[in-house]
Amino acid sequence: MRPLPQEDFAPAPRPASAGLNILVVGVGGQGVLMISKALALMAQRRGFAVKQSEVHGMAKRGGIVFSHVRFAEQVWSPTIARGEADMLIALEWAEALRWLDHLRPGRGVFIADTRKIVPPFACRSRKLGAPSAYARETPADVVGRHADGCALDATGIATALGDSRAANTVLLGRLSAWLDYPVAEWHEVIAAIVPKGTREINRAAFDAGRAWTPPAPDEAPAASAAAAVAPGPDLRIGVSIDAAWCKGCGICVKLCPERCLAMDGPKAIVRTPAACTGCRVCEWLCPDFAVTVRNEGVPA
Amino acid sequence: MLDATPKTTCDQKAPFDPREWLRLAAMPHFMCPGCGHGIALRALLAAVHDCGIAKDDLAVVCGIGCSGRVGGYIDANTMHTTHGRPLAFATGLKLARPDLTVVVVTGDGDCLAIGGNHLIHAARRNLDITCLMLNNEVYGMTGGQASPTTAATRVTSTTQSGAIEPTFDACALAAAAGAGFVGREVTRQAPALKTLIARALRHKGFAFVEVMSDCTEIYGRKNDLGEAPEMILSQKADMRPEQHRDAPDQPFRPNALPTGVFVERDLPEYGERLRAHAAAIRGEITP
Numbered sequence: 001m002r003p004l005p006q007e008d009f010a011p012a013p014r015p016a017s018a019g020l021n022i023l024v025v026g027v028g029g030q031g032v033l034m035i036s037k038a039l040a041l042m043a044q045r046r047g048f049a050v051k052q053s054e055v056h057g058m059a060k061r062g063g064i065v066f067s068h069v070r071f072a073e074q075v076w077s078p079t080i081a082r083g084e085a086d087m088l089i090a091l092e093w094a095e096a097l098r099w100l101d102h103l104r105p106g107r108g109v110f111i112a113d114t115r116k117i118v119p120p121f122a123c124r125s126r127k128l129g130a131p132s133a134y135a136r137e138t139p140a141d142v143v144g145r146h147a148d149g150c151a152l153d154a155t156g157i158a159t160a161l162g163d164s165r166a167a168n169t170v171l172l173g174r175l176s177a178w179l180d181y182p183v184a185e186w187h188e189v190i191a192a193i194v195p196k197g198t199r200e201i202n203r204a205a206f207d208a209g210r211a212w213t214p215p216a217p218d219e220a221p222a223a224s225a226a227a228a229v230a231p232g233p234d235l236r237i238g239v240s241i242d243a244a245w246c247k248g249c250g251i252c253v254k255l256c257p258e259r260c261l262a263m264d265g266p267k268a269i270v271r272t273p274a275a276c277t278g279c280r281v282c283e284w285l286c287p288d289f290a291v292t293v294r295n296e297g298v299p300a
Numbered sequence: 301m302l303d304a305t306p307k308t309t310c311d312q313k314a315p316f317d318p319r320e321w322l323r324l325a326a327m328p329h330f331m332c333p334g335c336g337h338g339i340a341l342r343a344l345l346a347a348v349h350d351c352g353i354a355k356d357d358l359a360v361v362c363g364i365g366c367s368g369r370v371g372g373y374i375d376a377n378t379m380h381t382t383h384g385r386p387l388a389f390a391t392g393l394k395l396a397r398p399d400l401t402v403v404v405v406t407g408d409g410d411c412l413a414i415g416g417n418h419l420i421h422a423a424r425r426n427l428d429i430t431c432l433m434l435n436n437e438v439y440g441m442t443g444g445q446a447s448p449t450t451a452a453t454r455v456t457s458t459t460q461s462g463a464i465e466p467t468f469d470a471c472a473l474a475a476a477a478g479a480g481f482v483g484r485e486v487t488r489q490a491p492a493l494k495t496l497i498a499r500a501l502r503h504k505g506f507a508f509v510e511v512m513s514d515c516t517e518i519y520g521r522k523n524d525l526g527e528a529p530e531m532i533l534s535q536k537a538d539m540r541p542e543q544h545r546d547a548p549d550q551p552f553r554p555n556a557l558p559t560g561v562f563v564e565r566d567l568p569e570y571g572e573r574l575r576a577h578a579a580a581i582r583g584e585i586t587p
Contacts, residue, residue, distance in 0.1 A: 245327060249334030249516070254529030284490035285532065287338025288328055289318050 019048060019072020021080045025099045026091030027117055028063050031168030034193065035089060036067035038172055041189045042181060043071035053078035064095065089171055092117050094135045103147050110149030111174050113167055114139055126277045150174065150214060157208050166205035173209025236296040237278040243267050245290035252282035252291055321345040323375045330369060334528020336487040336513030337434050341370050343490050344432060347497035359400045361390040363415060366441045367407035367434040384414030387422040390429050398571050401501065408435040409447040412468050423477035423506050427570040430500045430507045433470055436515035444518035455522050470510050475563045480505030482563040486512040488535040499561065505569050
């Protein structure tokens with residue numbers, strides 16, 4: 001499915017008569033269900049049969065939320081099988097990657113927010129500024145290579161409009177560029193389901209998403225530049241033990257969360273200095289003032 | 301009238317380096333491996349640094365015992381006094397030199413048994429002294445005799461079949477005797493201990509801080525409490541943070557001691573009252 005030119009910027013929309021399988025994914029609190037509700041209402045207005053199925057139990061802890069929206073002349077199953085989604089709307093980048101295999105191979109449309117929400121369990125190293133275990137794929141790895149569509153900083157667009165929570169509506173606006181439904185009708189549907197006080201910002205966010213155009217190619221790589229942090233030992237952090245003062249009580253060795261200290265006979269030594277995160281537990285708890293931690297990020 | 305404002309200050313914005321505060325010629329100190337008193341000493345020095353108190357304005361008064369030796373390693377004005385009497389010496393010092401920050405470092409036996417009377421009267425008078433009681437539940441230096449805080453069933457050299465006496469709650473005693481500031485912390489929570497001592501140092505009036513310390517060699521070994529790391533790790537189960545004071549016992553032990561600040565109240569400070577009183581009397585006598 002190719003997007004066709006719409007007005008002067010976007011590709012031609014899909015005919016309104018055809019049914020669609022749309023998968024909306026994100027994490028808790030982003031408004032996945034608001035998008036699917038708007039889609040379902042819109043499809044109902046066109047006289048389609050609509051089925052919607054969702055999982056939102058993990059919403060409060062930033063867990064996965066997804067919603068299947070299917071509409072056609074007749075819909076039997078409420079869920080979209082792998083490889084059968086016509087469109088994938090992702091409110092979070094890692095979720096976009098997680099659900100990529102649900103798109104129709106070669107024909108699916110991919111619309112994703114590039115903003116990352118890094119979960120705590122992806123932060124495996126406690127070192128200052130350490131890279132997380134978050135997905136390393138960039139939008140350039142996906143859009144145009146594995147799926148057609150676009151990846152945009154919807155959260156940034158919404159923040160610029162005054163409320164980052166309208167990012168879902170920005171993506172809904174982008175999605176609307178592929179569907180042949182009148183803009184006025186979208187505005188009506190959105191106004192009907194969002195809280196009264198947020199109608200204006202959601203309308204603006206929808207229009208901004210619908211009018212979004214990809215940045216010039218030379219601007220694009222800016223997002224991935226930050227990820228290229230040089231690996232290697234962090235010279236700002238370090239631990240040392242004064243053997244003359246150490247009495248070998250073993251407190252530092254047993255209490256170091258990174259286990260970078262060890263007993264060497266009657267004295268404690270630094271076994272893996274690179275593992276030190278500069279947390280200062282050993283320094284605080286050494287009764288003999290033998291441990292010194294250097295950490296320019298955290299004061300003593 | 302004596303001036304109570306300190307003459308110098310130190311730069312508390314500079315990073316804290318304990319070696320600047322220690323008498324390096326005396327180091328390493330005499331305490332046993334894993335002794336909690338060393339951790340308490342570091343927390344005290346860090347708190348003094350945080351409060352911006354200069355070495356020349358700090359006076360540390362110690363009694364007898366392992367805790368009594370702590371002051372000797374501090375590169376400031378220090379006094380090693382008789383058993384149980386550091387608070388009495390500190391009272392005289394603070395009245396004569398109100399510009400000094402007077403810190404008393406004492407132990408459970410020194411403060412509660414031999415010096416019990418001095419504690420209650422120092423608390424009653426509310427003179428501006430910070431009293432740090434290092435509670436390791438035993439007389440460590442003299443061979444491990446039972447102290448007023450030795451827990452029931454613990455084996456010491458004077459309770460070979462287990463202690464049977466009830467223990468002293470030093471914080472409750474100090475609060476009841478009238479101290480303006482009372483708090484307790486374990487050495488395991490050294491940064492929190494530092495913050496607590498800093499609050500005590502800033503408090504105007506008698507501030508009593510009980511530090512739950514570990515005696516590894518004399519007490520822990522005899523009672524199978526493990527090596528130094530096991531002892532300090534077990535402190536987590538032995539304490540109950542202040543915000544959980546009224547919580548049911550789980551997950552804390554039934555006899556877990558509360559930690560945190562128990563009393564913080566503004567009471568008339570004894571030194572100021574005494575000086576004003578003395579000036580008033582002199583005013584009456586001289587025409």
